[in-house]
Amino acid sequence: MIVLDALLQGILMGLLFALVALGLTIIFGMMDIVNFAHGEFLMIGMYTTYWTSLLLHMDPLITLPASAIVGMLLGLASYYCLVKYLLRGPMIAQLFGTFGLMLFLRYLAQFLFGTDYRIIQKGLLVGKTLTLGPFLVDWTKLSSAILSLIAFLFVYYLLHRTKLGKALRATALNREAANYMGIKTERMNALAWMIGGGTVGIAGGLIVNFWYVYPTVGLLFVMIAFASVAMGGFGSIKGAFFAGILIGMLEMLFPMFGQLVGSDFFGPHFKFTVVYFAYFIIVVFRPQGLFGWKK
Amino acid sequence: MEKVRDAFDFRDFSTPEKVGFAILTLFLLIFPLLGAGSFVKAVAIQFLLFSLFGMGWNTIGGYGGQVELGKAQYVGIGAYTVALTMVWWKIPFWVSMPIGVLIAIGYSFIIGYPLFRLKGHYFAIATICTSLVLQDIFINWKLVGAAKGIELPIHEHPDFLYMQFKSDTYYFYFIMALFYVAIFYMNWFRKSKLGYQLRMIKEDEEAAESLGIDARWCKIKAYSIASAFVAVGGGFMAVYNLYIDPYSVMDLDLSIKIALMSMLGGAGSMWGPIIGSGFLVPLDRFLGSWLGAQKGLIGVDFMIYAALIMIVSAYQPRGIWGIIEQFRKR
Amino acid sequence: MAFLEVMDLVKDFGGVVANNHISFQINQGEIIGLIGPNGAGKTTLFNCVVGYHKPDSGKVIFKGKEITGFKSFMTNREGIGRTFQLTKVTAGMTVLENVMVGAFCRTDDRHLAKVEAAAILGFMGLESVKAYHLNELPIAAQKKIGLARALATQPELLMLDEVASGLNPKETEEMVDLLKKIHKDKKITLFLIEHVMEVVMPISQRVIVLDGGEKIAEGLPKDIVKNERVIKAYLGEKYAKGL
Numbered sequence A: 001m002i003v004l005d006a007l008l009q010g011i012l013m014g015l016l017f018a019l020v021a022l023g024l025t026i027i028f029g030m031m032d033i034v035n036f037a038h039g040e041f042l043m044i045g046m047y048t049t050y051w052t053s054l055l056l057h058m059d060p061l062i063t064l065p066a067s068a069i070v071g072m073l074l075g076l077a078s079y080y081c082l083v084k085y086l087l088r089g090p091m092i093a094q095l096f097g098t099f100g101l102m103l104f105l106r107y108l109a110q111f112l113f114g115t116d117y118r119i120i121q122k123g124l125l126v127g128k129t130l131t132l133g134p135f136l137v138d139w140t141k142l143s144s145a146i147l148s149l150i151a152f153l154f155v156y157y158l159l160h161r162t163k164l165g166k167a168l169r170a171t172a173l174n175r176e177a178a179n180y181m182g183i184k185t186e187r188m189n190a191l192a193w194m195i196g197g198g199t200v201g202i203a204g205g206l207i208v209n210f211w212y213v214y215p216t217v218g219l220l221f222v223m224i225a226f227a228s229v230a231m232g233g234f235g236s237i238k239g240a241f242f243a244g245i246l247i248g249m250l251e252m253l254f255p256m257f258g259q260l261v262g263s264d265f266f267g268p269h270f271k272f273t274v275v276y277f278a279y280f281i282i283v284v285f286r287p288q289g290l291f292g293w294k295k
Numbered sequence B: 001m002e003k004v005r006d007a008f009d010f011r012d013f014s015t016p017e018k019v020g021f022a023i024l025t026l027f028l029l030i031f032p033l034l035g036a037g038s039f040v041k042a043v044a045i046q047f048l049l050f051s052l053f054g055m056g057w058n059t060i061g062g063y064g065g066q067v068e069l070g071k072a073q074y075v076g077i078g079a080y081t082v083a084l085t086m087v088w089w090k091i092p093f094w095v096s097m098p099i100g101v102l103i104a105i106g107y108s109f110i111i112g113y114p115l116f117r118l119k120g121h122y123f124a125i126a127t128i129c130t131s132l133v134l135q136d137i138f139i140n141w142k143l144v145g146a147a148k149g150i151e152l153p154i155h156e157h158p159d160f161l162y163m164q165f166k167s168d169t170y171y172f173y174f175i176m177a178l179f180y181v182a183i184f185y186m187n188w189f190r191k192s193k194l195g196y197q198l199r200m201i202k203e204d205e206e207a208a209e210s211l212g213i214d215a216r217w218c219k220i221k222a223y224s225i226a227s228a229f230v231a232v233g234g235g236f237m238a239v240y241n242l243y244i245d246p247y248s249v250m251d252l253d254l255s256i257k258i259a260l261m262s263m264l265g266g267a268g269s270m271w272g273p274i275i276g277s278g279f280l281v282p283l284d285r286f287l288g289s290w291l292g293a294q295k296g297l298i299g300v301d302f303m304i305y306a307a308l309i310m311i312v313s314a315y316q317p318r319g320i321w322g323i324i325e326q327f328r329k330r
Numbered sequence C: 001m002a003f004l005e006v007m008d009l010v011k012d013f014g015g016v017v018a019n020n021h022i023s024f025q026i027n028q029g030e031i032i033g034l035i036g037p038n039g040a041g042k043t044t045l046f047n048c049v050v051g052y053h054k055p056d057s058g059k060v061i062f063k064g065k066e067i068t069g070f071k072s073f074m075t076n077r078e079g080i081g082r083t084f085q086l087t088k089v090t091a092g093m094t095v096l097e098n099v100m101v102g103a104f105c106r107t108d109d110r111h112l113a114k115v116e117a118a119a120i121l122g123f124m125g126l127e128s129v130k131a132y133h134l135n136e137l138p139i140a141a142q143k144k145i146g147l148a149r150a151l152a153t154q155p156e157l158l159m160l161d162e163v164a165s166g167l168n169p170k171e172t173e174e175m176v177d178l179l180k181k182i183h184k185d186k187k188i189t190l191f192l193i194e195h196v197m198e199v200v201m202p203i204s205q206r207v208i209v210l211d212g213g214e215k216i217a218e219g220l221p222k223d224i225v226k227n228e229r230v231i232k233a234y235l236g237e238k239y240a241k242g243l
Helices: A002-031 A038-055 A060-086 A091-113 A139-161 A163-173 A175-180 A185-207 A217-232 A237-261 A268-285 B002-008 B015-034 B038-063 B072-089 B093-115 B120-140 B168-191 B193-203 B205-210 B215-241 B252-266 B272-293 B300-315 B319-329 C042-050 C072-078 C095-103 C110-124 C139-152 C169-185 C197-203 C228-233
Strands: A129-132 A135-138 C004-012 C017-026 C031-035 C057-062 C080-082 C157-161 C189-193 C206-211 C214-219
Touching (some): A002 A139, A002 A185, A002 A237, A038 A091, A038 A185, A038 A217, A091 B120, A091 B252, A129 A139, A139 A237, A163 A175, A163 A185, A217 A237, A217 B120, B015 B038, B015 B168, B038 B215, B038 B252, B072 B093, B072 B120, B072 B215, B072 B252, B093 B120, B093 B215, B193 B215, B193 C110, B205 B215, B205 C072, B205 C139, C017 C057, C031 C197, C042 C072, C072 C080, C139 C157
Parallel strands (some): C031 C189, C031 C206
Antiparallel strands (some): A129 A135, C004 C017, C206 C214
16 A cells, blocks of 8 residues: 555656656757756746745746746756857867856855745645545645646647647757758757756746755756656657656655665665666666667 | 886976976975965865866866766775774774775776766766765765764874874875876876877777777776776875765765866866866865855855856867967967 | 678668678788769678677678677777778877877887887878878878878778778879778788779779679679679769770
8 A cells, every 4th residue: 555655656756757857858859968957947946936926925836837937038048148159069068068057056046045945835735635545645746746747748749749849859850951941950959948948947836835945956856857868768758758757656666665675774865866876777778768769 | 117207208298388387396395384374275285185186087087088077986985995994993094095096996997887888978977876876875874974974083193104194284295295196197197008099089989999999998997097096085185184974075066076177277188187276276265265254145156166167168168278278379 | 711701791770771691702912892872881881890880690700700790999909990981080189199099009018109100101101290180181181191090000901981082183093002002012901982983993803882782793893884783773973884
């Protein structure tokens, strides 16, 4: 029973992880850049919903779009002010470039908001739980998971059924050919960053309902995102989805394993170590992940 | 014997470089006698320490072109080996340090073998992972002090056996000696077969393989050398600070700083890490102490580095040394 | 015993069979050309021999030793050298250093490597540029340096991937002379992929023709150009009319 409960919790969290991973995988699939600042985009999404709901006295679910917008703007700004130039340079520069962005945003947040831990206290669904048969589920987590799924499907629809989405995918597959077909690849780049920023902004806006936000919270989530993307395959959207859920479940099951073995060592504090470890193993032994294409 | 000669042969450097280096050496030699305050001395020691770290990283990250962000785990291995053996068995520094280096090298081969199957971004992320995993283990491992860390026993009388001194001056000359050993080693390295092969791998790995170079094996070797370097630095940190914990010697921030200094100064060049360290360490310390005094400005120092990193990445990935070289060509 | 023997080589890229049961032999001291229209599978074959790709089936035997699936650095150590069609041009190492890397394949001593590299540069007529970086030199020089690098590894079989592409007629003539010199003075067997007929036809002792993943002809240059299947494959190529 506890196992099923853990699995359910895992799936709910996993849907959120999937949304976080989505942005990362789109950007990577587009231009082979790993956005190290992805976790910080999430953090900013979290702060956005937190502050707007607090200062405007509105329910966090209503202020959610603010996170989306801020996320999109952040993505766009990052592209036009930094990433555009990084693309010209060697990989080491690209790596450090987004790394610098990560540090900048992190410490900017620290400067602006201090190091206090914050979480949404007031809201329609805060603190309420739903009883689904034998399971007890937080309304915030459930609604976040559902909204996450909706957002994911929306992006999927955007990418696969609209002309714009097709243009984006075409550029990701073959930049040169897309160029010859009249697709403005520069704009596609920016679009990828906009979508990436927007989705993870939404994810942040959802997560802050049940997870504390503080300036360095990004690191945790970005590593999970990396693991999801690696597992699912860099560039694969389906992969990000399934891998995110898988990791969500893994995280919940791991402390169970510790309890079963009776060892104190395997406690919940190792939850994230498992993720790092998983990334390593996956990337070494199956570099293309579950659905990705081999580079 | 030629190997030894190679290490001391600086003939292929330009005159300004040689002069600059000579001036630096002279300055360092007389520095403790200049009557600087303890804060300045501490900064100078940090500068030399990070130059050492940077030169180590440069071996695989600069010359080899493999950006890795997990050096801190080896600093930790060096530091913990020295600290633990001293606390548990009273083993002197000169015995425990080589053991630490050997452990670091051994560990680097074990990790390196699968690690170097990866390239580029995947590789960089994986290096972060390995370092985080080790740090997590140490944070939770009661045997090695967990998050509380290890305190080294303070000896009444300074001695060379345990490398504990009352005055910073001794530490200064100690790290300076290590610094110069590193420089001579790097001088030899860049002229060695491995050095040439590594540079070729960085230029064009496919071509390198067509010339009989087993790229993966070369990278692993360079990675181990880098690990040995930083482990020595870690050992120094243990006897200098007399306290270590997983956050001070194994943190991701440390790995980033190390890579950053080399990159800023000029990865892949001999002087790059030293320039980078010389620039960033004082900046870090002085900025930190000035800003730390103004309460509202926590984190601004990091924001400045971060901005620096972004600017350098976007405009001159070859760092300060790259800028210097561009001027020379004019 | 053949020097290089390729037996029944198959390489399938999941839909496109780039090499469909290809077999041929090269004897020591020969100069063999490999030609065929674009997409015929020449580069794939080349890569299967040198070790960049692993063949799906078939064998590659060099000097009596099976080297199928050996990686590039292993085939190089066995004695096969190769050049690239496009040299990655970067500013990191000088010409001399580039060639030294090749020489390091056979020695651990830097001075020996330097001497060997200088000797090869001299042999190729490139001493004057030894201190330059690759990105400062014209294509013809870059190609020669690629050759020099490979030569420094003391290969017994040298495989050349479109070594004449991008060269003007005068440079092409120089390249042909250079190849003849390498063949004669260094006693190296040459295997060339080429599109430039002015290079392949005059110096090859035998020519192998690929088309659509299969070997369609093999023989003396003057016979190949009259071969109907070859002419058909190259429909439009004026060189088919006569040497």
